[in-house]
Each structure stands twice: as structure tokens, then as C-alpha cells.
Amino acid sequence: MAKDTLTTPEVDVPAQQQSTIVARSGEASLQNTLRNISLIIGREYKNRVSQRSFKISTAVLMLLIIIGSFVPTIIQFFASGSSLPTKIGLINNAGAVAGLQGASLNHFIETGLNGTTSQAAGAGSGSRFTISSGSSANLPDLLKQVKNGSLPVLLVLNRNGEQQLQFTYYSASDPSSNATDTTLPQVQAIASQLSTMDKSSRLGLTPTQTSSLFTPPSFAVVNTQQVQDHRSVGERVAGSIIAYAGIILIFMSIFMYGMGVAMGVAEEKGTRIMEILVNAATPFQLLAGKILGIGAAGLTQMGALVVVGIASLLLQNPLKTALFGSSSGGFNVDITVVSVTLLALVLVYFILGFLLYASLFAAMGALVKRQDEVQNAVTPITWLFMVGYFVSFFGIYDSSATWVRIVALIPFWTPTVMLMRVGTGTAAGWEIGLSIVLMIAAIFFCTLISARIYRFGILMYGQKPKLRQLAKIARSAKAN
Amino acid sequence: MGLVVEHINKSFGPLQVIKDLSMEVREGSIFGFLGANGAGKTTTMRMILDIIRPDSGRISWNGADVSQVPRKSWGYLPEERGLYPKMVVEEQLLFLARLYGMSKQAAQKELDEWFERFQINANRKKKVEELSKGNQQKVQFLATIMHDPQILIMDEPFSGLDPVNATVLKEAFLEMHGRGKTIIFSTHQLEQVEELCEDVVIINKGESVVQGRVQDVKRQQGRNIVRLKLENDPEVRWLDTLEGVQVTKRRQDYIEMQIQSDRNPNFIVEAALSHGGIINRFELAEPSLTDIFIEYVGRIALPDAPAAVNA
Secondary structure (H helix, E strand, C coil): CCHHHCCCCCCCCCHHHHCCCCCCCCCCCHHHHHHHHHHHHHHHHHHHHCCHHHHHHHHHHHHHHHHHHHHHHHHHHHHHHHCCCEEEEEEECCCCECCECHHHHHHHHHHHHHHCHHHHCCCCCCCCEEEEEECHHHHHHHHHHHHHCCCCEEEEEEECCCCCEEEEEEECCCHHHCCCCCHHHHHHHHHHHHHHHHHHHHCCCCHHHHHHHCCCCCCCCCCCCCCCCCCCHHHHHHHHHHHHHHHHHHHHHHHHHHHHHHHHHHHHHHCCHHHHHHHHCCHHHHHHHHHHHHHHHHHHHHHHHHHHHHHHHHCHHHHHHHHHCCCCCCCCCCCCCCCHHHHHHHHHHHHHHHHHHHHHHHHHHHHCCCHHHHHHHCHHHHHHHHHHHHHHHHHHHHCCCHHHHHHHHCCCCHHHHHHHHHHCCCCCHHHHHHHHHHHHHHHHHHHHHHHHHHHHHCCCCCCCCCHHHHHHHHHHCCCC | CCEEEEEEEEEECCEEEEEEEEEEECCCCEEEEEECCCCCHHHHHHHHCCCCCCCEEEEEECCEEHHHCCHHHEEEECCCCCCCCCCEHHHHHHHHHHHCCCCHHHHHHHHHHHHHHHCCHHHCCCEHHHCCHHHHHHHHHHHHHCCCCCEEEEECCCCCCCHHHHHHHHHHHHHHHHCCCEEEEECCCHHHHHHHCCEEEEEECCEEEEEEEHHHHHHHCCEEEEEEEECCCCCCHHHHHCCCEEEEEECCCCEEEEEECCCCCHHHHHHHHHCCCCEEEEEEECCCHHHHHHHHHCHHHCCCCHHHHCC
């Protein structure tokens, strides 16, 4: 009897004949379970981190993070390089102005201009000024310099018939056409200040009286709706940057590694090594080992990225000090100000989120026949996850709204939405605690259901079961 | 004692795939597990391995329920072969052996021995997908036996092998038998069963149709085969009318017929002589397992019945 006449491929065997719930679970001793799980973790971990795609993606993401954290410093470097101190020529024909004259007047104007820089010009542009005075005899000479551009600005002070100060501003550039040039408004501000001081001194007021006259009233703003945010501006900026980088990183990694779990399960099924594996180990050991092994690889990558990110952010201040002489001025993210809690929460939510989603991904992977069907099978999970991702981006405009607070507590969406709320400083401590408790509960629940589907799916090579069948399995699958 | 399967039943949904199946495999024997495709062989093997549980009935190994037998005792070669395609051969085998409970050192030692014997030392650092099919089969075989199991359950161990590799594997197979292992295997090559097995069971649609020692199974048939050749009468048409004889094959070199086993075949010689025939060949034979298999399992496996093999 020729053997090939008897080996009919088992294609027309009914689906339910192939569908089986793998029984072996529970009998394994704890020692055996731990041993096997750690063996499987070791295999999965090694398998993943030795893949070329893992190495490349880690390297690319590291590079992106390094570039990203150096960009503000680099921009600042180029911006400051282009704005050398603006030279202003001064001809004083008015005599003593508010008691100031010659060098002391120059000094007043110079400190006035440079001192107001950060408020008037805003962060980033950092223009500075030097004042050089000349006599009225130099006027034609200086005007020539203004014309040929070697002197940017010439300011001439006079007094009219009523002893009022008169300022004339000579410049080669048209101030109205150059919106970024803040020299004119700054000089105007100083001029009006000088004029007022001059008038009040002529009225007999002392400089102290004058300055008290112009001190603005104390004016505090209290918003009773918002949670009080006691953090500094720098801390808040750094908080949202970390939160957003964290959300994107969490979303990407959970999806990537969850997909890895689904593909891994489908691979074991597709290559039929599953049949040997379920003989050697229990389904629970296989499921736990796969999730924890791939999760550990994911955590390694996340950890490497976070370390590189923190290191390159910490490098910014020394670098700025080296480039600009002082770390003050410009856009300044101080990593040490960012609460350690936030960084820790990024890792906590990654771990919890991964555990939650990975078991679902594994269940889906166990239901397909071949690896190329995984993409379709996991679509519902992807959608579920995307909801939280989008809410975290749209919810930022009103991160303390009731609906956002509720969404942030739903375990599937906590990793992204709660992280956003923590980043924007609107999450209370009890909300964070509650979200973690809810996530852990959800992990237990989902893993229980997924493990049942997994046990049912791994030896099933027939038709994909309908949703109702799955629900029945999830509810009723017993140990045998 | 050995492996005892007692009255097991298994249904998947409305379909009952195993019906009241009982069998006994003596410890240290080679046991042929036969049946057509879809007869329930793989399901039964999975139940013996306690991968799935029967709905009723009991399966025990030396008196202990199979769920209580350590995993290390079982070796399983599934019908659908599978290994991690992108994993290095050596790492893969060590991983599986350790998963079965072996220590790393013991697994390494065992691995070195078998690699030497199978002459695949050069392939130990290669990925499985880079191996030839024959070498993949060897690695697959090693994955089943490396942890030194007591009971080997092999689904079609020799399918898809060229004669050279089949011989290598058969030797390893016999060596496992020599070491006192109990081997249960299924095959469609029934000559191998006659060659290797002491005991056999044939199942059809989840039910045992015949089982026992191969010799007994053949005798149970209650029939003997007679092959006859007459030099002066190749057709021997008078045989069709002879009582107690059923002609099964008319070939150029001989005519094959079945007679009741309790009848002395001499009456055929007498009849031939009385018809003036010159006897060239007269031989008595037992029915082959193939004949028995076809008779019990029906026509689905007949080579000339393609309708049943609508793959």
C-alpha cells in the first residue's frame, strides 16, 4: 500500500473536531511553573532583543530623542549668534535729565533697555544694547554712520521752549517693516520713562517718590474652578513635555509589543511548535512566559530611551553654560524640577498597560491560523486603544472636565489619559491611586478571560469561532 | 501494567469523535496505532498526553492517572511538524529539553551524543529554516526524545522521509525500544507495523475495530490466503465455482484467494490435480495488515477510490 494514498490532508475535517480546549493547567507544581515561565521568558527576551528590528528601532528612537532634546539649545545658539549687542549712539543736547548726565545717563538708558529685554522682547530673542555718547558736533559724522549701517541707531535729546524733552530716533531700517526688531518700542519706553522722571524732578519730587508713584498695585488672580497648580512655569512645561513624550512612547510601545505577543502566539500556532510546547508546558506557563518575556524586552527598550532622554536633557544646562556663559535666559527646561512621580508613572502605566493589552493580544493571536491574519484579528483592540490616545490629546484643553476624569479611570484608557492629566497637573493623588487599583483588577479579569480563549485557541485549526462562542468559552471553560 | 485506556469518550460539540475506546499498551512494547484520517488518532494521542481530557473514561500509566505522570516521561512527535524556524537548532533543543525538566548540563550532554549519531554536528549553530528537510526531521525527532522520556507517542514518525533518513530514524527508534521505552506510533505504512510492532489497534470513526498482538489480529481474521499458479491454466476459472474459496486477485504470476482458516488447504491441491493442472506455485499466507485494515476501515483508503480521497 503506497503511503501517499492514505495520507489525506485533514482539510475536510469539521472545524469543531479540531477545536480543543487544552486541559493541562493547575496540576503543575509552583516550582515547575516558575521554572518553565522563567525559561520561556528567557527565550522570548533573547529572541526579541537579538532581532535586528529591535536593535534598529531602539537606535533610531534614541537618535530622535537626542536630537529632540538638543533642538531648543541649538536654535538658541543660532539665534543668539545673530544678535550681537545693538549699538546706540546718543547725543545729549538737553543737559541734565532728571539729575542724570553723561555716563550716568548712558548707564541708566543701557540698564533700562537691557533690563526690560525679557519682558518687552519676550523669551528667545535676547537682544542687548550698548550706548556710546557723542557731542552735537559729531552729529553729521554719526548720521553718516547710521546711513551706511555701521551705527544701527542714533538717538538725539533736545529741549523745546517749555523745557520738555524731545527725542529724535535715526535708523537706517524702516521699523514698521521689521516686526521682529524691538529696538524702537524699547527705546520709546525708556524715552517716556526719562521724560516722566524729568518732569517730576522739575516739579520737585525725589526719584523715590516718582518711582512709588508708578508702582503698580498688588493684583492677585484666583481661579476657584481650577485645581491649584503650585508648580512653576518651567515645571509645568517640563511636565507636559514628559507627559506627551510618555503618552506617545506608551502608545507606540504597547501597540508594538502587544502586536509582538499576538504575532508570537500565531507563529507558534502556525509553525505547529505549539503542539510540542503544550506537551512540555501548561498553557498558563506559555501565556505568562510569552507576555512577560516580550514585556521585559519592551521595558528594556523603554528604559534605554528614558535614560538617554534624561541624560541628554541634563546635558542641556552645562552645554548652555558653555555656549552662552550662563544658563539663564532663553527656553529652559530644568529636568530636576520635573517631579520624579511623573517619570515613575510613565513606567508604571507602561507596565500595567502592557500587561492589560498583552493578554488580549495573546488571545487574538491564539484564534488565528496563520501569522498574516493577526493584523485583522487585533483591529478591535487597536481601536479600543486609539480612543484613549485621542482623548489624551483632545482632552488637554479641558483636562479637569468630568468626562475626562471618568475616561482617565477606565483601565483601557488610563495609561494615556491619566498620564495627560498628571502632566497637566489636574490629577489628584487619589485618582492616580484609584486608576492603578482599577488597572490591576482589570489585568486579572482580562488575563483570566484571555487565558481561557488562549487554551481554546492554541490547538484549534478550524474556522474562527463567532463572538458568541467566544463569550461562552470565556464564561464556562472549566479546568477540563 | 503499561498504558491502559479504559472506555474513553470524547465529543467536540455535537460530534462524538471517540466512542468507548479501550486499549492496553504493554510497558516496553512498540504499539501500532492505526486508523484512517479523521478516525480520532490525534485526539486519542492528545488525551493520552493529557493535553485534552476525555469526557468520560480513564487513562492510566502503570496505575497512575496520566495527569499525575511527570511531563518528563512523555515524548510527543506531532503529525504536523513544527519548530521555531528562526531559532538556532542547538538553542531550540536545549530550550525544549529544559522545558521538560532537564538540567542544562544533562541536556547538553544528550544533545552532543545525538548530534554525533545523526551526523548533524555541522548544523547545530544554524537556524532551523536553513536546514534541509531531512535534517529538520532529525531535529524534530530529537526534540521528542532528547529529554529521555519513558513513553514516546509519535504521530506518523516516518512520513516524508527519504529511505536513507528513514533508516537512520528507524535505528534510533529501535534503540529507544532497546532502552526499554514504550512506543506508540501511528502510520499509514502498514509494512512498518508488521516489521516493528508487537501489538496493534485499528480504530475507525473513534471506535476500536480490532486490537491485540499482530499475529493474533491476523489469525482473528479467520482466513488464510492461498496463492496458486498452474502452468497449463493461467486463468483457473473453475476456482470461482469451488466452495469455500474466494478469489481476491488474478495476477499474471499467481492467483490469490481466501479460504476459511479452519479448512485444510489441501482440498485446493486435490481440485487442481483433478482438473489436470500442473502446479507451479502453491503457497499459504496470512492476510497482510493492509488487507485487514481495508476490510475494517472500509473503502476510503483504497488507492482506486479517488472519490473518498477528495482532498
